[in-house]
Amino acid sequence: MRDILVTLIVFGFLPSVFKKPYVGALLWVWISVMNPHTQGWGFATTFPFAAIIAAVTILAVLFTKEPKNLPLTSVTWIFIIFILWMNVTTIFALYPEESYTQWNKVMKIMLMTLVTLMLIKTKQHIQLLIVVTVVSLGYYGVKGGLFTIVSGGVDMVLGPEGTFIGGNNEIALALIMIIPLMHYLQTTAQKTWVRHSLTVAMLLSALAALGSYSRGALLAIATMGLFLWLKSQHKVRIAMLLVLAIPPALAFMPEKWTERMDTINTYEEDGSVQGRFNAWWMAYNLAKDRPIGGGFEVITPELFYRYAPNPEDLHAAHSIYFQALGEHGFFGLGLYLLLGLATWRTGSWIIRNTANQPEYRWASNLATMIQVSLVGFAVGGTFLSLLYFDVPYYLMGAMVATRVLVEKELKERASSVTKKGMSSSPKIGQLNPSPSPTITRDSA
Structure with missing residues (x-):
């Protein structure tokens, strides 16, 4: 069926x-x-x-x-250069056949991200993109939260098998990222039942993230929750929600969950954590020896034997940053970080230029919540190999589309006000026409 x-x-x-x-x-x-x-x-x-x-x-x-037309902003140009650089590292990959398989998968994602950037232009398009993203991941949040309640938190929440978010850590991070976007939809919803439904979905998604037994997710949700509170215009409401929801949720989880989270304090004795450190050193040593990186798929016994402190402890990078470093070198990592920074500054531009303008409150709220979502991804991604996870790139596209739309409309309004002022000569003593909206500029 x-x-x-x-x-x-x-x-x-x-x-x-x-x-x-x-x-x-x-x-x-x-x-x-x-x-x-x-x-x-x-x-x-x-x-x-x-x-x-x-x-x-x-x-x-x-x-x-x-x-x-593709909106040629600084974010778009950095993104295009990052894509081109991944092609360069693939040409010189240490394992061409294995690298090509992953290259084929990644380039499809990048191509369709560019297509999405070309097609998502209006406020309606942007809203629909956010709704589709929220529904797509919110399904697993609601399902996982109910599963955690029914199982008493004993069984681990997993994502759809064979996908980016199939593992417990990966689905947890995806659900954490989607919570701020649910909150954004609350601010735009007209119907009370929709806002209440989104509140329930947020709580269930957070519970599902806890039910994943992911330690990285716990750190990410704590950081993102704090940032969400700082950024939200409804600080009292968010604070009450957190106070009412977090203690019962933590108390609900079984003892083995608590023991799992307690290992954060004893990471020196945790084999999994030490394996990640080993993989990070391997990626760093590989990039230092080979500045362009090794191309896709560098987790091999040969490379660990050559570059890892412990050659026998074979682990994936388990970090978006060290994954970029090992596969695409220092330049690739720099481009990736620059892409994140440019996306962030684009959001800051939107927030700054739409301040005190009610008709653009949706744009300001969206930019704020995307920033909160990206904070969660930046923290949780420190411990996961999700460099090519498509959701952050779609949020980047939504941010770019929002800025292009807002900037265009503000310029049109400023031009209209200027023309009206020029077409009518003010009488003696008449006040000057209302000032046009000020558009600040930055490198984003």
Whole structure:
């Protein structure tokens, strides 16, 4: 039944992609983030939905007459250079065959991110992108939270098998990232039942993250919760929610969960943590010896024997930063960090230029909550190999689209006010026309 439902949804929306190409981008985000076909047990689990959606969307982009320019902001240029650099490191990869397999997967994500940047232009498009992302991950948050309650927190919450978020640590980080976006949707919802439903979804998603037994997720949710409180316009409401929710949630979790979290204080004795440190040193030594990195797929016995302090302790990078360093060298890591910084500054520009303008409150709230989400990813990603996880790139796209839209509208309003002022000569003693909106500029 689930297989048929997913198929009907995908093929039901495909015809509309040729009329509204942005629908194809939203379908792609849904299928790539939620992976709904993995929830079935029949033909849908291996059916190439993503490839079909991508092909139809690209055809629509090529043949429709709608404007489809790529917004060339600093974020976009850094992103393009990062993609090009990954191609360079692939050409010189230490293991070309293995590297090509991962390159093929990553380039599809990057290509469709660029397509999404081209197609998501209006406020409606941006809102739909956030809704699709929230629904895609919120499904697992609600499901995982209920599972944690029913199991008493004894069984571990996992994500959809065979995806970026299949592991317990990965699904936890994804759910943490989605909580601020749920809060954003609360600020835009008109109906009370929608706002209350989102509150329940936030609480269940947080409980599911705890039920994953991920120590990195606990650190990420603590950091993000603090930042969410600092950034929120409803500090009292958020504080009350945290005070009422956190103690019962922690008390609900079983003793083995508490013991697992307590190992954060004794990381020197934890084999898993020490294995990650070993992998980080391997990535650093590899990049120091080979500044362009080793290309995709560098977790091999040969490289650990050559570069790791403990050659026998083979571990994945378990860090977005050391993954970038090992695979793409210091320049690749620098580009990745610069991309994050430019995205952050884009959000700050939006917040600063929409201050005290009620009609752009949605843009300010969205930029703020995306920043909160990225803080969670930056902290949780320190301990996970999620360099190519697509959700942060889609949030980057939403941030860029919001800035381009806001900047365009502010410029049009300023131009309109200037023209009105020039067309009418003020009488003696008449006040000057109302000042036009001030648009600050920065390098973002």
